[in-house]
Amino acid sequence: MDFCPKCGMLMYPEKEKGEIRLICRSCGHQERPIFSNKERFVVKREIEHSPKDKTLILEDDQQLKTMPTMKAICPKCGNTTAYYWQVQTRRADEASTTFLRCTICRHTWRIY
Incomplete structure:
Protein backbone atom coordinates (compact mmCIF):
# COMPACT_ATOMS: atom_id res chain seq x y z
CA MET A 1 0.00 0.00 0.00
CA ASP A 2 1.32 3.43 -0.86
CA PHE A 3 0.03 6.93 -0.33
CA CYS A 4 0.25 9.93 -2.62
CA PRO A 5 3.11 12.28 -1.68
CA LYS A 6 1.04 15.28 -2.85
CA CYS A 7 -2.37 14.78 -1.21
CA GLY A 8 -1.94 11.75 1.09
CA MET A 9 -4.65 9.61 -0.53
CA LEU A 10 -4.20 5.92 -1.39
CA MET A 11 -2.34 5.14 -4.64
CA TYR A 12 -3.82 2.42 -6.88
CA PRO A 13 -1.89 0.23 -9.34
CA GLU A 14 -3.19 0.60 -12.89
CA LYS A 15 -1.91 -0.67 -16.21
CA GLU A 16 -1.29 2.17 -18.63
CA LYS A 17 0.24 1.63 -22.09
CA GLY A 18 1.46 -1.83 -21.09
CA GLU A 19 3.20 -0.74 -17.89
CA ILE A 20 1.97 -0.71 -14.30
CA ARG A 21 1.89 2.68 -12.59
CA LEU A 22 0.65 3.84 -9.20
CA ILE A 23 -2.02 6.49 -9.70
CA CYS A 24 -3.71 8.73 -7.16
CA ARG A 25 -7.42 8.88 -7.95
CA SER A 26 -7.75 12.11 -6.02
CA CYS A 27 -5.12 14.43 -7.54
CA GLY A 28 -3.87 12.37 -10.52
CA HIS A 29 -0.24 12.03 -9.34
CA GLN A 30 1.53 9.04 -10.95
CA GLU A 31 4.73 7.13 -10.19
CA ARG A 32 6.41 3.92 -11.22
CA PRO A 33 6.52 1.09 -8.66
CA ILE A 34 9.73 -0.73 -7.76
CA PHE A 35 9.22 -4.39 -8.71
CA SER A 36 10.36 -7.13 -6.34
CA ASN A 37 9.08 -9.93 -8.65
CA LYS A 38 6.56 -10.38 -11.47
CA GLU A 39 3.58 -10.84 -9.14
CA ARG A 40 4.17 -8.06 -6.63
CA PHE A 41 5.75 -4.66 -6.47
CA VAL A 42 7.08 -2.49 -3.69
CA VAL A 43 7.36 1.28 -3.49
CA LYS A 44 9.64 2.47 -0.74
CA ARG A 45 9.56 5.95 0.69
CA GLU A 46 11.31 6.99 3.88
CA ILE A 47 9.54 9.60 5.96
CA GLU A 48 11.65 11.80 8.17
CA HIS A 49 9.83 13.45 11.04
CA SER A 50 10.95 16.78 12.39
Whole structure:
Protein backbone atom coordinates (compact mmCIF):
# COMPACT_ATOMS: atom_id res chain seq x y z
CA MET A 1 0.00 0.00 0.00
CA ASP A 2 1.32 3.43 -0.86
CA PHE A 3 0.03 6.93 -0.33
CA CYS A 4 0.25 9.93 -2.62
CA PRO A 5 3.11 12.28 -1.68
CA LYS A 6 1.04 15.28 -2.85
CA CYS A 7 -2.37 14.78 -1.21
CA GLY A 8 -1.94 11.75 1.09
CA MET A 9 -4.65 9.61 -0.53
CA LEU A 10 -4.20 5.92 -1.39
CA MET A 11 -2.34 5.14 -4.64
CA TYR A 12 -3.82 2.42 -6.88
CA PRO A 13 -1.89 0.23 -9.34
CA GLU A 14 -3.19 0.60 -12.89
CA LYS A 15 -1.91 -0.67 -16.21
CA GLU A 16 -1.29 2.17 -18.63
CA LYS A 17 0.24 1.63 -22.09
CA GLY A 18 1.46 -1.83 -21.09
CA GLU A 19 3.20 -0.74 -17.89
CA ILE A 20 1.97 -0.71 -14.30
CA ARG A 21 1.89 2.68 -12.59
CA LEU A 22 0.65 3.84 -9.20
CA ILE A 23 -2.02 6.49 -9.70
CA CYS A 24 -3.71 8.73 -7.16
CA ARG A 25 -7.42 8.88 -7.95
CA SER A 26 -7.75 12.11 -6.02
CA CYS A 27 -5.12 14.43 -7.54
CA GLY A 28 -3.87 12.37 -10.52
CA HIS A 29 -0.24 12.03 -9.34
CA GLN A 30 1.53 9.04 -10.95
CA GLU A 31 4.73 7.13 -10.19
CA ARG A 32 6.41 3.92 -11.22
CA PRO A 33 6.52 1.09 -8.66
CA ILE A 34 9.73 -0.73 -7.76
CA PHE A 35 9.22 -4.39 -8.71
CA SER A 36 10.36 -7.13 -6.34
CA ASN A 37 9.08 -9.93 -8.65
CA LYS A 38 6.56 -10.38 -11.47
CA GLU A 39 3.58 -10.84 -9.14
CA ARG A 40 4.17 -8.06 -6.63
CA PHE A 41 5.75 -4.66 -6.47
CA VAL A 42 7.08 -2.49 -3.69
CA VAL A 43 7.36 1.28 -3.49
CA LYS A 44 9.64 2.47 -0.74
CA ARG A 45 9.56 5.95 0.69
CA GLU A 46 11.31 6.99 3.88
CA ILE A 47 9.54 9.60 5.96
CA GLU A 48 11.65 11.80 8.17
CA HIS A 49 9.83 13.45 11.04
CA SER A 50 10.95 16.78 12.39
CA PRO A 51 11.20 17.23 16.17
CA LYS A 52 7.99 19.31 16.14
CA ASP A 53 6.09 16.32 14.64
CA LYS A 54 6.85 14.18 17.67
CA THR A 55 4.66 14.07 20.77
CA LEU A 56 6.37 15.31 23.90
CA ILE A 57 5.70 13.28 27.05
CA LEU A 58 6.45 15.13 30.26
CA GLU A 59 7.56 13.07 33.23
CA ASP A 60 9.66 15.59 35.14
CA ASP A 61 7.76 17.46 37.88
CA GLN A 62 9.51 20.73 36.98
CA GLN A 63 8.29 20.46 33.38
CA LEU A 64 4.75 19.62 34.50
CA LYS A 65 4.59 22.73 36.67
CA THR A 66 4.93 24.90 33.55
CA MET A 67 1.87 23.30 31.92
CA PRO A 68 -1.51 25.08 32.00
CA THR A 69 -4.11 23.79 34.44
CA MET A 70 -7.88 23.54 34.35
CA LYS A 71 -10.68 22.47 36.66
CA ALA A 72 -11.38 18.78 36.09
CA ILE A 73 -12.26 15.99 38.49
CA CYS A 74 -9.68 13.21 38.56
CA PRO A 75 -11.43 9.84 38.14
CA LYS A 76 -8.80 8.20 40.36
CA CYS A 77 -8.44 10.47 43.41
CA GLY A 78 -11.18 13.12 43.05
CA ASN A 79 -8.78 16.08 42.88
CA THR A 80 -10.31 19.06 41.04
CA THR A 81 -7.25 20.42 39.18
CA ALA A 82 -5.40 18.89 36.24
CA TYR A 83 -2.63 19.84 33.83
CA TYR A 84 -3.77 19.65 30.21
CA TRP A 85 -2.39 19.55 26.66
CA GLN A 86 -3.82 18.86 23.23
CA VAL A 87 -2.66 16.44 20.51
CA GLN A 88 -4.01 15.97 16.99
CA THR A 89 -4.61 12.20 17.22
CA ARG A 90 -7.08 11.92 14.36
CA ARG A 91 -7.55 13.57 10.97
CA ALA A 92 -6.72 17.25 10.62
CA ASP A 93 -10.37 18.17 10.02
CA GLU A 94 -11.41 16.64 13.37
CA ALA A 95 -11.01 18.14 16.82
CA SER A 96 -7.84 17.61 18.85
CA THR A 97 -7.77 15.21 21.79
CA THR A 98 -7.25 16.89 25.16
CA PHE A 99 -5.12 14.98 27.66
CA LEU A 100 -5.35 15.72 31.37
CA ARG A 101 -3.00 14.77 34.20
CA CYS A 102 -4.01 15.09 37.85
CA THR A 103 -1.87 17.57 39.78
CA ILE A 104 -1.84 15.25 42.82
CA CYS A 105 -1.81 11.56 41.82
CA ARG A 106 -0.53 12.13 38.21
CA HIS A 107 -3.27 9.91 36.73
CA THR A 108 -3.59 10.72 33.01
CA TRP A 109 -6.83 10.53 31.00
CA ARG A 110 -8.22 12.08 27.86
CA ILE A 111 -11.32 13.85 26.65
CA TYR A 112 -12.43 14.06 23.03
